[in-house]
Amino acid sequence: MCGIHVVVAGMSHGHALFDTFLAQKRAQADETASNIEEQDITTTSRNGLALARRGPDGMGTVKLASCGCLAVTFQNSVLQLRGKEKIRVPLHREDTKNIIAFNGEIFGSVGGEAPAESDTIWLLTRLDAANGDAAVITNVFSSLRGPWCIVYWHNTTRHLWFAKDVLGRRSLLIGFSSAHEGLFSIASVAPRKAQQSGEEWIDCPPGIYSIDYSSLSFERKQSIESRVNWKHHAWSDELSSTLFFLRRKTSARSGNYEDKFDRCRKQSVQEHTLHVLWRLLDRSVRCRVTQCNIPSRLQQCRHEEFGDAFVGVLFSGGLDSTLLSALIHRNLCIEESVDLYSVCFDNGNSPDRRAARSAVAELQRVCRGRAWRLIEIDVSKSELNLHRDHIETLIYPGGSDMDFSIGAALWFAARGVGRITSAGPQKCFKTTIYQSRSRIIFSGMGADELCGGYSRHRTIFKSFGEEALEESLRADILNLWRRNLGRDDRILSDHGRETRYPYLDEEFICQILRSPLRDIVDLSLSPGVGDKKCLRRLAKHLGLSFTAQQRKRAIQFGSRVCVHERDDEMIHASPL
Structure with a gap:
């Protein structure tokens, strides 16, 4: 990078x-x-x-x-x-x-x-x-x-x-x-x-x-x-x-199996789709974990107490980031620890922080032997304002309130400065200030756009049907560079770390386009079940039953950074 x-x-x-x-x-x-x-x-x-x-x-x-x-x-x-x-x-x-x-x-x-x-x-x-x-x-x-x-x-x-x-x-x-x-x-x-x-x-x-x-x-x-x-x-x-054109190889209706005699074929197609997606996503994570040969003279000194991870994850505790963490566990040497960045702007009491703690507990249960280091990054309003000008410079040419809210959450998360809690003797726990030195950050970007994870996708499906949903998903991926990726790269790279996006692997996306839409997302099912259907099935396959049921939370709301922004707007709008 x-x-x-x-x-x-x-x-x-x-x-x-x-x-x-x-x-x-x-x-x-x-x-x-x-x-x-x-x-x-x-x-x-x-x-x-x-x-x-x-x-x-x-x-x-x-x-x-x-x-x-x-x-x-x-x-x-x-x-x-x-x-x-x-x-x-x-x-x-x-x-x-x-x-x-x-x-x-x-x-x-x-x-x-x-x-x-x-x-x-x-x-x-x-x-x-x-x-x-x-x-x-x-x-x-x-x-x-x-x-x-x-x-x-x-x-x-x-x-x-x-x-x-x-x-x-x-x-x-x-x-x-x-x-x-x-x-x-x-x-x-x-x-x-x-x-x-x-x-x-x-x-x-x-x-x-x-x-x-x-x-x-x-x-x-x-x-x-x-x-x-x-x-x-x-x-x-x-x-x-x-x-470049991002056209689905199968029609939106090809996932419909109305005839009861087609149930066996439906099951076979779905299992095949899941198997291929599993193989490609696992391979995507593997190459992004293993293709890193940092020169020995640049290797960071090992932390005296905890050791340094060279891989980190932007970790909300949701489906996308927890599934990536489990796949990293499959492909990373077991002796290596993994830093999980959890950012919060509400005194440690945001929805994402609560979900992150629960997700780490599930990772510790399912992915045994790994040192999962949850870095709890709490940001005050004064600290947010202190770095406001710098963050605004990085998000440019973007400049909306949403650009700033998302950019701020990502910038503080990628900075990697927070508290970690470790077990001490006699079942006591101690909290330590920690600075992550990982050079690679994994992000779940692209999962919602590819697999129908946003609430607007459900609204479009209910109002206009599957073909409109398919066009909405296509537009979301085609606009990722404009809405998210350029801004996020400027923000996350500002701390000398490189961001990697396994869900945006070329082969994985092409397989999504070759698969019947209802094998990827089925919004006739309830929230937490049909949205990102294929990823939820993969999470269950890995034993992440709690994670597989998590519903989508946008980072600006899950981290509560929008609370600070709303307070500022009220102050600026006040006649006093």
Whole structure:
């Protein structure tokens, strides 16, 4: 996981503007504009940087002057989760002057090939082998499996490529400056002063894009925008195309078995669907647990009393997070503990906190031998207000009350600072302040959108039927990048942790689309039974009978962060 910031502009102001951007974010930075320059930023100077918070293991800058009229500047930070040796970022070739900034994880590719060491080195090798051929570069991007976004400069053709995985699981913002003609920026997080200065930043949609600067010449009078060629490239492989259009392979009515003679076939189809989903979800969790090779020099010192977990879970005590925890238990070495983040804004008395305690008790009973560490993270109103400006910066370009409520709950949860309770001698219990050092956070994002977990899905089903429900589910997944994923990546990565979404695995989603809708969700059944039907059956299969009955609670209500927000609104609205 990394932080990215890339600027392309005319030589007259390109590097100078980028240096101004750095000065806004870092005091006492010494940047010089040479043809190609790379440097590491010290820990001291990185503390205030949004990019460095995302990537605490190193940061560097590469500057390139192309053909005397174009300034290209890449800045990249890194959270290293693979490879035995430290890599210097942004990665670039001295001979070709090609540059890449990468954020994410590659869990595989078409043909089954996957990086054994650094994702970035593996990817740059394949992109450079394309020699600038657009079709080959598009094929490389389309073949990748996992959450990722990439910015790639091919110097010979003077093409800037930028791409985001087909589901949009990582943040990539595009900025346009109204004050400086032709300034084009791409970043993981937009700088605060840029947000306030009137610059326009948008969340880049999932896809593959390129900008052709080969015809650029500042001797002409036209604007830069009129002299560059923007292009959107279609996904070239079948799986990515399926996820891009997200059409169900079976009709909504294919799960109806009205004929009593079809009952045996119904049972057989449902059992087959459950078995395939179980296998794919288990495999999704396994690859996200096992594909982590942190260099020994970066291994955190073991906590004197509790030991450090390298895996954590955003834990509400609901169906999605508890089921993921049980699957992590199946695939993680039994000696490893797991941190469970439970956030509460109501003095430890929120619905999610009560559910989390009950769910941990069930995990301890079903998944024996594992050290489950429930971190109870309690946030006061004053602490929420103290970090309000920073959270608002991270959720940008989102800015609604809901964006802030969800963003705040996730930010404090991912910070991982709270209390843990452990058993002492003579059945006494003691509470200790604890700081999680896990580098990987698992999230249940996508389960509700895929499997009909929201109350609005039931309303749509009752009012308009199954076909309308199917279209609603499709719209929810297609809009995840815009509503949730970009914002959540900026929020959660701010603590130097990488978020992984097993429910948003490509193969798992495709199997959901191939399955009869009523095998996935059956809203003719009561709440807590028919919503997310397939996941509830999987939870029962694992012995999680309490978890299988849990009903959906949105994080802003389950954590009670909305209570603080409502109080603030009442104060601001008061005539007193």
